[in-house]
Amino acid sequence: MDFEQDRVKNLDACIKCSACTAQCPVAAVYPLFPGPKSVGPDAERFRLEGLELDSKCLNYCSNCKTCEVTCPSGVKITEMILRAREKAQQTGQKDGETIQHQFRDLVLGRAEYLGKLGTIWPSMTNAVLGISLMRSLMERTLGIGRQAPLPAYKPKFKALGAGNPATARKQVVYFPGCFVTYNDASTGKAVVKVLEHNGFDVIVPSFHCCGVPLQATGHFREERANARKNLALMDPYLQANVPVITACTSCGLALKEEYPKVEALGAERIGRQVYDLFEFLWGLHERGELREEFQEVSVSLGYHAPCHLKAQGIGTPAVRLLRLIPEVRVNDLDAGCCGLSGSFGFKQERYDLAMQIGNPLFSQVKRGVAEGDFETMTTECGGCQVQIQHGSGIKTEHPVWILMQAYGITTE
Amino acid sequence: MWDGIIVGGGLAGLLAGIRASERGKRILIISEGVGSLTYSSGVVDFGDVRRLAGQEKHPYALLGETLVHTSADYFQVLFPDYEGEWGRNQEVLTPLGSPRRCGMVPKGLNAKALRDAQRIVLMAPEGMKDFFPEVIKANLVKIHPQASVEVYPFRLERFEPWYAIGKPVMGMDYAKFWRSDLGIAVIKDLLNRLAQEINTVQRIAGSEKLVVVFPGLVAGFSASLRNALSEVPFPVVEMTSFPPSACGQTLYETLKRKFRVLGGELLVGTGVKRVELQGKVCHKVIVPSKGRDTEFSARSFVLATGGIFGGGIEVTPDASRETVFGLPLFIPSEWTRAEFLGEQPYARMGIEVDRDLRPIASGSQEVILENVRVVGRMLAHWDPWLEHCGGGVSLASGWLAGEKI
Numbered sequence: 015m016d017f018e019q020d021r022v023k024n025l026d027a028c029i030k031c032s033a034c035t036a037q038c039p040v041a042a043v044y045p046l047f048p049g050p051k052s053v054g055p056d057a058e059r060f061r062l063e064g065l066e067l068d069s070k071c072l073n074y075c076s077n078c079k080t081c082e083v084t085c086p087s088g089v090k091i092t093e094m095i096l097r098a099r100e101k102a103q104q105t106g107q108k109d110g111e112t113i114q115h116q117f118r119d120l121v122l123g124r125a126e127y128l129g130k131l132g133t134i135w136p137s138m139t140n141a142v143l144g145i146s147l148m149r150s151l152m153e154r155t156l157g158i159g160r161q162a163p164l165p166a167y168k169p170k171f172k173a174l175g176a177g178n179p180a181t182a183r184k185q186v187v188y189f190p191g192c193f194v195t196y197n198d199a200s201t202g203k204a205v206v207k208v209l210e211h212n213g214f215d216v217i218v219p220s221f222h223c224c225g226v227p228l229q230a231t232g233h234f235r236e237e238r239a240n241a242r243k244n245l246a247l248m249d250p251y252l253q254a255n256v257p258v259i260t261a262c263t264s265c266g267l268a269l270k271e272e273y274p275k276v277e278a279l280g281a282e283r284i285g286r287q288v289y290d291l292f293e294f295l296w297g298l299h300e301r302g303e304l305r306e307e308f309q310e311v312s313v314s315l316g317y318h319a320p321c322h323l324k325a326q327g328i329g330t331p332a333v334r335l336l337r338l339i340p341e342v343r344v345n346d347l348d349a350g351c352c353g354l355s356g357s358f359g360f361k362q363e364r365y366d367l368a369m370q371i372g373n374p375l376f377s378q379v380k381r382g383v384a385e386g387d388f389e390t391m392t393t394e395c396g397g398c399q400v401q402i403q404h405g406s407g408i409k410t411e412h413p414v415w416i417l418m419q420a421y422g423i424t425t426e
Numbered sequence: 427m428w429d430g431i432i433v434g435g436g437l438a439g440l441l442a443g444i445r446a447s448e449r450g451k452r453i454l455i456i457s458e459g460v461g462s463l464t465y466s467s468g469v470v471d472f473g474d475v476r477r478l479a480g481q482e483k484h485p486y487a488l489l490g491e492t493l494v495h496t497s498a499d500y501f502q503v504l505f506p507d508y509e510g511e512w513g514r515n516q517e518v519l520t521p522l523g524s525p526r527r528c529g530m531v532p533k534g535l536n537a538k539a540l541r542d543a544q545r546i547v548l549m550a551p552e553g554m555k556d557f558f559p560e561v562i563k564a565n566l567v568k569i570h571p572q573a574s575v576e577v578y579p580f581r582l583e584r585f586e587p588w589y590a591i592g593k594p595v596m597g598m599d600y601a602k603f604w605r606s607d608l609g610i611a612v613i614k615d616l617l618n619r620l621a622q623e624i625n626t627v628q629r630i631a632g633s634e635k636l637v638v639v640f641p642g643l644v645a646g647f648s649a650s651l652r653n654a655l656s657e658v659p660f661p662v663v664e665m666t667s668f669p670p671s672a673c674g675q676t677l678y679e680t681l682k683r684k685f686r687v688l689g690g691e692l693l694v695g696t697g698v699k700r701v702e703l704q705g706k707v708c709h710k711v712i713v714p715s716k717g718r719d720t721e722f723s724a725r726s727f728v729l730a731t732g733g734i735f736g737g738g739i740e741v742t743p744d745a746s747r748e749t750v751f752g753l754p755l756f757i758p759s760e761w762t763r764a765e766f767l768g769e770q771p772y773a774r775m776g777i778e779v780d781r782d783l784r785p786i787a788s789g790s791q792e793v794i795l796e797n798v799r800v801v802g803r804m805l806a807h808w809d810p811w812l813e814h815c816g817g818g819v820s821l822a823s824g825w826l827a828g829e830k831i
Contacts, residue, residue: 033459084695326717348683
């Protein structure tokens with residue numbers, strides 16, 4: 015469909031009910047952000063007439079997509095905002111953005127390069143990042159908040175066997191994402207173990223960053239370049255009908271929503287063949303192909319659904335699956351966005367905002383643990399894990415670890 | 427395979443989900459957006475149940491008065507923060523301060539304390555959106571001539587950045603603040619200060635019955651906020667508000683939480699694209715997820731998509747159609763009438779059902795889909811605006827569907 019046509023049609027679906035602004039986590043804590051209705055569909059009318067908004071307003075959107083999930087009329091609000099942001103960027107509208115913040119966007123958008131640097135000597139990087147003088151220096155030079163919960167670097171998660179798409183037994187491609195690759199290799203290994211335990215050969219090409227951090231910092235051209243590089247690596251497998259699996263919900267959303275729009279080989283297949291890990295496992299369960307000789311795991315968990323999982327429109331397959339394990343209890347908290355939203359909460363001037371956004375969630379986590387409703391937290395998104403732990407002090411891990419216990423396997 | 431899939435997450439859909447989950451069923455609710463409770467005042471209207479139950483084809487006539495009563499009792503047991511008495515009306519304040527009668531209300535909204543008030547203090551939060559203290563005051567003066575009415579303006583540190591740039595604060599955000607730990611401490615302070623000021627004056631004026639009207643406050647379903655309010659020496663009456671409404675939103679959040687605690691799953695943000703039928707049985711719905719479609723299979727389905735305004739009925743200049751199953755609609759021959767706020771026949775558009783809420787063909791009365799039940803605003807032959815029975819129809823049909831899944 016012609017995009018301009020589509021854009022107008024979608025815009026008319028907005029009935030101005032303000033449900034999106036009422037649910038927007040940023041508008042609730044930051045008055046200078048006019049809210050998704052105003053900077054999305056309202057301003058879009060002006061943009062269609064060639065009038066651009068002060069792009070400062072646009073930049074406060076954290077890209078959590080709560081507005082899109084909320085909208086009763088299916089208006090693509092976040093998409094409108096991101097496109098307007100790209101347009102502002104292209105037309106060189108810098109709204110007095112400082113050189114420092116431009117440089118910071120350059121850094122934060124490149125989780126991949128940072129990761130490569132950080133994982134050369136992880137313990138050294140962490141030691142340096144752990145020095146408060148260093149963090150205060152980073153705040154002053156880069157504008158990266160000194161209290162922001164920067165995740166620690168870990169030895170890098172390595173690419174695994176190229177496999178041979180032609181002689182496929184049961185193969186899957188695993189897209190680990192930057193968080194697993196540079197900060198949490200053991201969760202990556204756990205994902206591989208669980209898939210292998212279910213009889214799959216797991217292939218992990220040397221993927222690049224999915225592009226979400228680039229998109230969030232306004233580097234749209236670079237984002238699409240990354241998408242093309244990753245699609246080129248996936249294409250042979252996509253052509254051979256091998257599913258692509260990710261356990262990161264933001265990578266998953268990008269692969270499902272953004273990659274099909276890129277002009278490259280494989281783009282036409284990626285949407286159909288990419289799965290969130292638990293979505294994939296639940297599919298196996300429904301077809302009777304999942305190994306379900308689960309051991310008892312006596313644990314009571316609070317579950318936080320990441321915004322980018324909600325935006326995928328697949329429900330909460332991890333909750334469904336964990337509830338198949340004897341003695342596992344799951345409380346789905348539904349307490350809104352954690353506030354970090356990728357790198358939003360790392361920015362010095364947004365650290366407090368991010369903490370305010372996450373506060374209802376943190377209080378609910380703390381209360382739940384204090385009242386004995388659950389012991390620890392689980393969520394698929396690495397960013398949410400770091401932020402929930404930072405805001406509530408409660409241990410937060412990827413749900414794959416519960417499955418590891420149920421299967422009685424380790425990453426060794 | 428789910429025991430039941432409910433399409434639509436408003437009052438009727440969520441209540442059906444809760445009832446079925448209580449009965450041990452595995453339920454998935456699929457909802458296009460947040461549902462229309464955010465636009466509702468949060469009060470539940472039943473209308474004149476006995477009269478409507480005698481009206482041919484009305485949902486109450488199909489379900490029977492007893493069942494409507496049962497569902498009201500069920501709702502009240504489920505949510506003790508609501509109060510009402512079968513067959514008697516409660517009274518709440520509209521956003522403009524005039525009285526409105528209704529069936530069941532969150533306790534804090536109940537305006538009965540105003541009846542014998544001698545002095546009414548209207549709290550006036552600075553810069554609250556869609557809040558008109560002078561209009562409210564005028565209405566209160568008119569309706570309660572026995573009482574003196576005064577406006578008590580106040581501002582909150584929390585919203586100073588809003589005041590500073592002249593941006594209105596959404597009533598929803600005021601309400602959220604009062605429900606936070608800090609908000610509870612602040613409201614205690616505020617009301618105690620008011621009590622002290624009143625006491626100082628009262629020594630001169632003698633003791634008089636004081637009632638405080640507090641817009642932008644929702645104490646329902648927050649035990650700690652309710653406790654804080656019970657400690658002040660005068661009754662506090664909340665107000666309904668224009669959409670988006672904090673009170674309706676609170677009911678929505680509470681219904682969702684109850685459903686989730688019972689093990690139900692809620693998929694918000696995507697509707698149903700198509701369904702798969704085998705003869706007169708539906709076995710699968712297909713949802714457009716990001717990237718590709720996702721299929722969900724179930725034994726039983728509930729259609730709770732909210733009529734024309736909920737998107738369950740699509741009306742174009744050429745035709746009207748039910749959007750999920752393509753079920754036939756009852757369409758009144760005459761659609762609209764000249765009097766804007768008078769009876770509008772299109773309100774009765776909807777799906778005709780049997781006593782089990784299954785869709786039927788209008789001529790032969792034959793059941794069209796054996797395992798699909800239609801609830802709430804999707805039902806034909808009723809008018810929520812004229813008959814004031816929107817809450818009752820949703821509760822009764824939702825409850826019955828929850829029993830049958």
